[in-house]
Amino acid sequence: MTKFNAWNVIKNGLNGQSYWTRQWRDPEPKSIYDVVIIGGGLHGLATAYYLAKNHNIKNVAVLEKGWIGGGNAGRNTTIVRSNYMMPGNHEFYEHSLKLWENLSHELNYNVMFSQRAHVSLFHSPGAKDSVSRIYNIMRLHGTDAELWDLKTLKKKIPHLNYHNSRFPILGAAVQKRAGNARHDAVAWGYARAADTLGVDILQNCEVTGFTRKNGNIESIQTSRGIIKGKKIGFAVAGNTSVLWQMAELGNLPIESHKLQAFVSEAVKPLLDQVVVYGVGGAHFYISQSDKGSMVFGGDLDWYKSYAQRGNLPMVQDVAEAAMAIFPSLGRIRLLRHWAGVMDMTMDGSFFICKTPISNLYLNAGWNYGGFKASPASGWYFADLIANESPHNYVQNHNLERFEKGINIDERGAGPDPKLHG
Amino acid sequence: MIRINCPYCGERDHSEFSYGGDATINYPSLDASEKEWTEAIFFRKNIKGFQFETWHHSNGCRMWLVVERSTVTHEIKSVKPCHPNLQKVAENNK
Numbered sequence: 001m002t003k004f005n006a007w008n009v010i011k012n013g014l015n016g017q018s019y020w021t022r023q024w025r026d027p028e029p030k031s032i033y034d035v036v037i038i039g040g041g042l043h044g045l046a047t048a049y050y051l052a053k054n055h056n057i058k059n060v061a062v063l064e065k066g067w068i069g070g071g072n073a074g075r076n077t078t079i080v081r082s083n084y085m086m087p088g089n090h091e092f093y094e095h096s097l098k099l100w101e102n103l104s105h106e107l108n109y110n111v112m113f114s115q116r117a118h119v120s121l122f123h124s125p126g127a128k129d130s131v132s133r134i135y136n137i138m139r140l141h142g143t144d145a146e147l148w149d150l151k152t153l154k155k156k157i158p159h160l161n162y163h164n165s166r167f168p169i170l171g172a173a174v175q176k177r178a179g180n181a182r183h184d185a186v187a188w189g190y191a192r193a194a195d196t197l198g199v200d201i202l203q204n205c206e207v208t209g210f211t212r213k214n215g216n217i218e219s220i221q222t223s224r225g226i227i228k229g230k231k232i233g234f235a236v237a238g239n240t241s242v243l244w245q246m247a248e249l250g251n252l253p254i255e256s257h258k259l260q261a262f263v264s265e266a267v268k269p270l271l272d273q274v275v276v277y278g279v280g281g282a283h284f285y286i287s288q289s290d291k292g293s294m295v296f297g298g299d300l301d302w303y304k305s306y307a308q309r310g311n312l313p314m315v316q317d318v319a320e321a322a323m324a325i326f327p328s329l330g331r332i333r334l335l336r337h338w339a340g341v342m343d344m345t346m347d348g349s350f351f352i353c354k355t356p357i358s359n360l361y362l363n364a365g366w367n368y369g370g371f372k373a374s375p376a377s378g379w380y381f382a383d384l385i386a387n388e389s390p391h392n393y394v395q396n397h398n399l400e401r402f403e404k405g406i407n408i409d410e411r412g413a414g415p416d417p418k419l420h421g
Numbered sequence: 422m423i424r425i426n427c428p429y430c431g432e433r434d435h436s437e438f439s440y441g442g443d444a445t446i447n448y449p450s451l452d453a454s455e456k457e458w459t460e461a462i463f464f465r466k467n468i469k470g471f472q473f474e475t476w477h478h479s480n481g482c483r484m485w486l487v488v489e490r491s492t493v494t495h496e497i498k499s500v501k502p503c504h505p506n507l508q509k510v511a512e513n514n515k
Contacts, residue, residue, distance in 0.1 A: 241467035251464035255442070256492070303423075303440035306469045306492050312422055313436040346463045402463040403455055415462050418440065 001196050004108055023188060024195035029202050029227050033061045035385055036220060036229030038207055038243065040064025041073045042183075043363055043370065044235035045190035045201075046378020047385070049107075052197035054379070055386035060199045061229070062191075063222060065206035069187025072238055072370055075308070075340030077261045077285060077297045079274055080372040081118045081178035083145065085137040086408050089349060091393045093369075094143050096376030097177060103375060109189030111181045112290060118178035119148070119157065120276040121325070123167040127279075131173040138175075148172045157273065161327050167279045180274060180287055186374065202227075210247050216359045217247065231385055233361045235377075238341035239306075240364040249356060253346040253402055254365055255417040257300045258339040260310035262318060264332045266292030277325045283421055284321035294332060296322060300418055301339070310339035342367060348420030349408035352381050353390065353398035361385050362399075367420050423490075426500050428508075429482045441475030444487045444503075469493060475503060 002008055002021045012019050035051055037044045040062045051057045062068075080100050082093035104110050122128045128147075135145035149171050154162065162169055191201055202224060209221040219228045234243055241252050271294070274287040286296035298318035301311050315337065322329050345351070345365035350373065355362050363381045366373060380394050390398070396406055402415075413419035423435035443465055449457040466472070469492060476486050485503035490496070502508050 239469075241465075242469050245466075251460070251466055253463040253465070255465055255467050256469075303435070304442070304467075304472075304474065304492055305495065307495060311435075313434075403459040416442070417465075 001192060004110075023192045024201055027200045027202070029061065029205070029222075029224050030200065031226075032228040033200070033230070034059040035231045035233065036060070036227060037062045037233045037235055038220070039235035039237075040068040040191075040201060040203065041071050041235065041237070042069070042186055042190065042374035043237065043366075043377045043381070044233075045187060045194055046374050047233060047235060047363065047381045048199045048201075048378075049190050049194040049197070050378045050382035051386060052194060052199055055382060057386055058198035060194075061227065062194070062199060062201050063205045063207060063220070063227070064201070064203050065223075067203050068191050068201060069184055072340040072342070073183055073187045075261065075338055076183060076371040077287070077295050078180040078183050078371055079118065079178070079285065079287065080113070080181055081175055081274075082143055082372070083118065083120070083134065083138060083173070083175050083178070084410060085134045086349070086410050088393055088396055088408060089410065090138060090141050090143065092376050092380070093373065094141065095379070095393070096373055097143075099375035099379065100181065100372075101177070103181075103186070103189070107189035107193045109185060109192060111185045111189050113179065113181040114290075115177050115179040116287070117174055117176045117273045118276065119153075119273045120173045120278075121160075121169050122171060122173065123169060123279045125170070128170060135173050144175060144177050146174050146176070148174050157271070157275065159270075159326070159328050160275070161325055164324060167324070178274065182290070183371065190378070207243065207246070212248075212357075215357065217357055229359075231359050231361065233363060233381060233385055235363040235381065237343040237364050237366045237370055240343050240362075247357065247360065252364070253399065254343045255304050256306050256341050257303075257344045257418055258305045258307060258310065259297065259300050259342050259368065260314055260318070260337055260339045261295065261297040262315075262337040263289070263335050264294040264296075264329075265335050267294070267332065268292065270294070270328075275325070277321060282317065282321040282324070284318060284325065286322070286326065293335065294329065299421055300342070300344070302418055304418075306341055308339055308341060310337055342370075344417035344420055346402060346415045346417060347407035347409040348411055348413065349397060350377070351397055351399060352377065352384055352394045354384070354388075355399075423495050423497070425476060425486070425488060425497065427478050427481060427484075427486065428500060428502055429484055430478065433478075433481060435476075437478060437480040438476040438486075439479040441477055441485065444473040444475045471498060
């Protein structure tokens with residue numbers, strides 16, 4: 001693997017770009033690995049990387065049924081933020097944001113992380129009080145958070161609809177260190193860095209069954225043959241229940257829902273921040289990609305589904321929200337829209353935990369928030385697999401929290417997965 | 422758009438309805454263990470394929486329905502009133 005640096009860029013520039021080597025190998029599966037991670041998305045690849053980097057466990061395979069980064073890694077709006085308030089969550093997401101800040105250097109791969117600020121609008125004194133409470137909690141824990149009054153907001157983003165009499169904009173809660181990144185680069189960066197440390201990335205390798213022995217999972221049947229792992233990790237958010245039932249483990253506190261995202265044609269620089277608008281049942285978030293496209297999304301489709309395609313009522317909802325807040329988008333054309341399948345959990349928080357099978361570990365339940373979580377998710381999932389006990393930050397992110405009554409419900413929406421947006 | 426054939430109103434767009442959830446949950450008795458209640462309230466089969474689920478015709482007759490629908494293709498096999506006695510009434514009216 002050729003390192004990316006100024007010298008190699010110049011050298012290859014003079015040699016017709018002919019000296020670059022493959023980004024990662026395409027190895028044949030070995031018969032046994034120390035750790036097998038199922039799922040070659042951002043979380044699985046990050047886990048493999050941190051297993052090798054932080055814990056020196058390098059005999060690791062990542063199994064991916066399609067191609068890496070082809071699932072939810074490529075089906076999100078790439079927003080990175082850490083505006084969480086529940087114990088465990090805020091430490092976890094803040095650590096994730098800190099990892100994002102150094103990720104390009106860490107991986108020797110430009111993930112184009114852009115800390116352009118996350119601007120969450122509020123429209124009533126009640127909403128201001130509520131968001132002030134959350135952002136004050138963030139400040140108490142050392143995360144950056146601030147409130148912008150209307151004057152500041154108008155100066156920063158002059159072209160929002162400030163004349164909406166039904167939902168007047170009163171100001172915004174802002175996290176300046178938040179922003180977005182390039183999703184493909186994150187998948188490729190982690191894959192390349194993990195591969196360099198010896199991790200085998202096995203694409204087109206679909207898991208079809210498990211063989212149990214003495215209570216453990218002894219081997220995994222895949223479309224590329226039988227693979228054994230001393231320890232096995234699931235990182236397949238969206239399809240967690242399918243694998244869970246394949247391992248005959250019963251039910252999970254998860255429902256799979258689909259979430260749509262949209263990309264418009266490219267326009268000249270229009271929006272410098274990530275803007276979030278949420279009132280009266282609408283939920284809308286928008287940013288502009290480096291290519292110039294407006295990237296935006298809204299709510300779930302509101303019914304359970306494993307289909308990776310969105311339905312039209314939500315397209316209309318999102319378009320209406322866009323017009324309510326950004327009337328200047330009225331004539332912009334939509335290029336693409338897609339849906340990803342989310343693990344929506346019963347309290348809106350994730351799982352990084354042990355399972356009833358002693359050599360199986362679970363990473364699941366990322367709801368709307370999987371993209372921003374991926375570095376810390378990999379970090380703490382690798383930590384759990386290597387040390388066999390959860391870090392303090394994720395000690396309650398397990399399947400037993402519901403029975404114990406210690407749900408981590410940021411939104412206070414109760415046990416209805418579709419409401420945890 | 423999914424079209425749901427409401428037994429009371431006829432075939433309508435799914436945007437008239439609100440999705441409820443798994444229609445096969447049996448709630449345990451009030452004195453059942455915490456484990457049983459946790460299982461009923463928080464744990465789901467999350468079927469990939471055909472499942473029975475509840476929908477509320479919230480912008481129509483406001484009746485609750487049990488719909489058998491595929492979570493992969495969204496094809497609907499059957500729609501019935503939630504309450505078995507109402508099912509009989511619906512059949513008698515045909």
